[in-house]
Amino acid sequence: MAGKIKINTERCKxxxxxxxxxxxxxxxxxxxxxxxxxxxxxxxxxxxxxxxACATICPDVVIEVSREVNIVEVKEIKKQNCGIKTKxxx
Amino acid sequence: MKTVFKRTPSLKDTQTHYCPGCGHGLAHRLLxxxxxxxxxxxxxxxxxxxxxxxxxxxxxxxxxxEVAHGRAPAVATGMKRTNPDKIIFSYQGDGDLAAIGTxxxxxxxxxxxxxxxxFINNAVFGxxxxxxxxxxxxxxVTTTTPQGRQSNGQGFPLQISELxxxxxxxxxxxxCSVYNPAQISNTKKAIKHAxxxxxxxxxxxxLVEVLSPCPTYWHMSPARSMEWxxxxxxxxxxxxxxxDIA
Numbered sequence: 001m002a003g004k005i006k007i008n009t010e011r012c013k014x015x016x017x018x019x020x021x022x023x024x025x026x027x028x029x030x031x032x033x034x035x036x037x038x039x040x041x042x043x044x045x046x047x048x049x050x051x052x053a054c055a056t057i058c059p060d061v062v063i064e065v066s067r068e069v070n071i072v073e074v075k076e077i078k079k080q081n082c083g084i085k086t087k088x089x090x
Numbered sequence: 091m092k093t094v095f096k097r098t099p100s101l102k103d104t105q106t107h108y109c110p111g112c113g114h115g116l117a118h119r120l121l122x123x124x125x126x127x128x129x130x131x132x133x134x135x136x137x138x139x140x141x142x143x144x145x146x147x148x149x150x151x152x153x154x155x156e157v158a159h160g161r162a163p164a165v166a167t168g169m170k171r172t173n174p175d176k177i178i179f180s181y182q183g184d185g186d187l188a189a190i191g192t193x194x195x196x197x198x199x200x201x202x203x204x205x206x207x208x209f210i211n212n213a214v215f216g217x218x219x220x221x222x223x224x225x226x227x228x229x230x231v232t233t234t235t236p237q238g239r240q241s242n243g244q245g246f247p248l249q250i251s252e253l254x255x256x257x258x259x260x261x262x263x264x265x266c267s268v269y270n271p272a273q274i275s276n277t278k279k280a281i282k283h284a285x286x287x288x289x290x291x292x293x294x295x296x297l298v299e300v301l302s303p304c305p306t307y308w309h310m311s312p313a314r315s316m317e318w319x320x321x322x323x324x325x326x327x328x329x330x331x332x333x334d335i336a
Contacts, residue, residue, distance in 0.1 A: 019113060065093070
């Protein structure tokens with residue numbers, strides 16, 4: 001698991017836009033409503049790579065994303081290795 | 091694990107009153123992120139519109155003022171002229187900017203006022219109950235056009251950005267959208283660029299139009315609304331930089 005998302009389910013309005021953009025199909029709508037009566041998004045985080053597409057499109061800014069290695073760091077590592085393929089924990 | 095995405099400080103930690111899937115939340119976030127990334131939080135003053143985003147001052151943690159319907163560019167003019175070191179932006183919807191406030195925005199651009207305008211275009215009057223706006227697409231069903239908008243009698247969609255781009259006083263006009271993550275990043279870049287122009291003292295008005303979804307009054311699911319922007323709305327309102335003379 002290279003990435004992880006945390007959804008504030010009490011603020012989520014269940015619009016489902018995060019589900020449409022997740023490349024790993026890692027988000028589903030909960031079967032249990034929150035205190036406002038919306039069915040919030042729920043992450044399984046099994047295959048998450050921390051791309052943050054879900055957080056980018058979330059209109060209510062309820063998703064927080066963390067990942068093992070920052071994309072910038074990955075780019076820097078690639079630059080240093082001048083195209084030599086190395087295993088990156090990402 | 092490193093946190094790579096979290097709420098930006100200029101966006102207050104509260105729940106918004108917007109409907110599920112509304113584009114205003116996205117626009118607020120992009121605006122707040124642009125303000126924080128440029129480090130202009132302490133000297134930015136915003137103007138909230140009349141419309142769905144009327145409570146924007148409850149969500150954005152910058153100094154804000156609420157003005158009469160459509161008059162934001164006129165008030166912004168006064169604010170910028172008396173406080174030239176401040177960064178002034180107005181946040182307006184299509185009912186505010188393209189209907190009642192058309193005269194104000196055209197004349198503010200015509201006078202080359204050094205302000206930034208964020209124009210949220212969702213092709214409908216959201217707050218009042220989904221009536222036809224000047225930007226409503228032909229054939230689009232709204233509360234006041236139950237048979238779909240007809241050009242004969244109800245006119246054509248008003249393309250404000252194209253209208254303003256021909257004025258010499260407007261220095262930067264770009265139309266963006268929020269229908270997918272790539273477009274959202276583009277929109278943020280555009281908003282940042284508009285602020286940068288104002289910070290650098292560029293002589294003229296900068297406007298960023300954002301095509302935004304209104305799932306409630308388009309009678310669509312949020313995901314379908316995003317598709318509709320991509321497939322239908324961008325035909326009438328083509329995305330891209332209409333003017334950038336800086």
